[in-house]
Amino acid sequence: MTATLDxxxxxxxxxxxxxxxxxxxxxxxxxRDVRMGPDGVEVVITPTYSGCPAMGQMADDVAAALAAHGIxxxxxxxxxxxxxxxxxxxxxxxxxxxxxxxxxxxxCGSGAPRAGAxxxxxxxxxxxxxxxxxxxxxxxxxxxxxxxxxxxxxxxACKALYKCLSCQEPFDYFKPY
Amino acid sequence: MKTPLNxxxxxxxxxxxxxxxxxxxxxxxxxxEEDLALANMSLDLIGQARLLYSEAAKLIGGxxxxxxxxxxxxxxxxRNYTLLELPHRxxxxxYAKSDMDYGTTIARNFLYSAxxxxxxxxxxxxxxxxxxxxxxxxxxxASYHLRHSRDWLVKLGDGTDESHARVQAALExxxxxxxxxxxxxxxxxxxxxAGIVIDWPQLEADxxxxxxxxxxxxxxxxxxxxxxxTQGKVGSHSEHLGFLLAEMxxxxxxxxxxxx
Numbered sequence: 001m002t003a004t005l006d007x008x009x010x011x012x013x014x015x016x017x018x019x020x021x022x023x024x025x026x027x028x029x030x031x032r033d034v035r036m037g038p039d040g041v042e043v044v045i046t047p048t049y050s051g052c053p054a055m056g057q058m059a060d061d062v063a064a065a066l067a068a069h070g071i072x073x074x075x076x077x078x079x080x081x082x083x084x085x086x087x088x089x090x091x092x093x094x095x096x097x098x099x100x101x102x103x104x105x106x107x108c109g110s111g112a113p114r115a116g117a118x119x120x121x122x123x124x125x126x127x128x129x130x131x132x133x134x135x136x137x138x139x140x141x142x143x144x145x146x147x148x149x150x151x152x153x154x155x156x157a158c159k160a161l162y163k164c165l166s167c168q169e170p171f172d173y174f175k176p177y
Numbered sequence: 178m179k180t181p182l183n184x185x186x187x188x189x190x191x192x193x194x195x196x197x198x199x200x201x202x203x204x205x206x207x208x209x210e211e212d213l214a215l216a217n218m219s220l221d222l223i224g225q226a227r228l229l230y231s232e233a234a235k236l237i238g239g240x241x242x243x244x245x246x247x248x249x250x251x252x253x254x255x256r257n258y259t260l261l262e263l264p265h266r267x268x269x270x271x272y273a274k275s276d277m278d279y280g281t282t283i284a285r286n287f288l289y290s291a292x293x294x295x296x297x298x299x300x301x302x303x304x305x306x307x308x309x310x311x312x313x314x315x316x317x318x319a320s321y322h323l324r325h326s327r328d329w330l331v332k333l334g335d336g337t338d339e340s341h342a343r344v345q346a347a348l349e350x351x352x353x354x355x356x357x358x359x360x361x362x363x364x365x366x367x368x369x370x371a372g373i374v375i376d377w378p379q380l381e382a383d384x385x386x387x388x389x390x391x392x393x394x395x396x397x398x399x400x401x402x403x404x405x406x407t408q409g410k411v412g413s414h415s416e417h418l419g420f421l422l423a424e425m426x427x428x429x430x431x432x433x434x435x436x437x
Contacts, residue, residue, distance in 0.1 A: 047228070047314070049221065049224065049314075049318070050220075050221050050222075050224030050225045050227070050228060050311075050314050050315065050318060051217070051219075051220030051221040051222070051223060051224035051225075051318075052220075052224065053220070079228070079306075079307050079310035079311060080306045080307060080309065080310035081310065081313075082310045082311075082313035082314045083314070150210070151210040151213060151214070152214065152321065152324070152325060153210070153213045153214040153216075153217040153218075153325075154213065154217075155213075157217060157220055157221065157224075161210075175321075177317050
């Protein structure tokens with residue numbers, strides 16, 4: 001059968017993140033494009049955190065979803081533009097919160113220093129926390145903003161560990177990236 | 178525009194060698210949060226290496242893959258800074274595994290992240306779109322690593338007499354190895370000629386500013402960096418890299434092409 005691109009998108013909407021099954025790869029901004037290539041459909045995905053061990057699984061899951069619907073095609077990885085958590089939409093953020101993971105705050109800017117930056121400004125922009133206060137991360141359970149980071153590294157490459165001082169619940173925070 | 182092979186391998190080898198070295202703390206971290214932190218940072222570094230090796234494999238063509246580059250090259254083929262292959266201990270302590278010193282780990286991670294944050298920031302502007310994209314990702318990770326190692330450098334330096342003395346000794350041991358960052362080799366010249374332009378004076382100024390500010394906060398003295406200039410990036414390594422590679426490569430070499 002000849003798959004229309006709309007149909008492929010619908011099929012891929014059902015492919016969830018292997019680690020966080022409440023959100024789809026599309027909602028996370030990992031599925032970048034679906035297009036017609038010389039050998040059938042090409043699904044373009046972009047890597048997230050360099051060290052994320054789930055990337056291979058994501059490509060396999062997309063290929064399996066295409067095969068299950070009889071769609072001839074392949075998965076293509078595209079590096080540029082680099083993925084950012086800013087691509088996670090509002091609906092997916094709500095789903096993360098309902099699942100117990102605090103969604104990421106806006107990613108901090110990177111890139112070239114502004115023209116005429118002083119030497120101190122050039123260096124300060126590299127120092128997370130030096131030029132800006134750490135963002136307030138509301139508790140996904142009770143909504144309290146009285147929370148504290150217990151470890152900047154957590155159970156997966158994408159998460160940090162937090163604790164709510166109001167309801168005492170520990171929770172995962174999706175790191176802004 | 179394509180980044181020259183040797184420069185890609187240099188960036189990749191730096192990441193894989195430090196990632197492998199730091200992974201030695203997995204299951205042996207001084208506290209559980211640090212066990213998680215070191216393993217996570219190793220994953221980031223090995224992930225960066227995979228992206229860079231994949232680019233290098235495309236340049237080489239044929240049967241080259243990220244795996245052949247990581248597992249089937251020998252010591253003289255590796256292009257990493259010597260600093261990154263050193264064990265987690267100062268020069269003169271014994272060889273038992275229990276002699277791993279966290280002060281050395283933190284000092285090295287700090288000196289390297291303070292280099293890579295401004296370097297990735299420059300490479301993010303590179304004319305090679307794929308290198309620029311890898312740099313954009315790696316910059317976010319390196320900034321996180323810099324925050325971690327800087328926090329611990331200050332905790333240890335401004336901590337107890339014991340922690341202060343050990344992290345100061347680690348800096349004395351490691352600082353001379355940083356000269357290799359600033360000594361140009363044919364590899365950097367080749368990269369510059371191919372259009373990978375790095376503003377070295379600016380990079381060194383940024384690195385110095387990050388190092389000096391952190392050492393001041395940590396109440397540590399900046400040691401002299403004078404001494405023998407190591408040449409790991411041109412393939413002349415210390416005696417330590419062979420042991421590291423032997424551990425990292427043994428499985429892939431015992432079962433070439435194995436899949437699981």
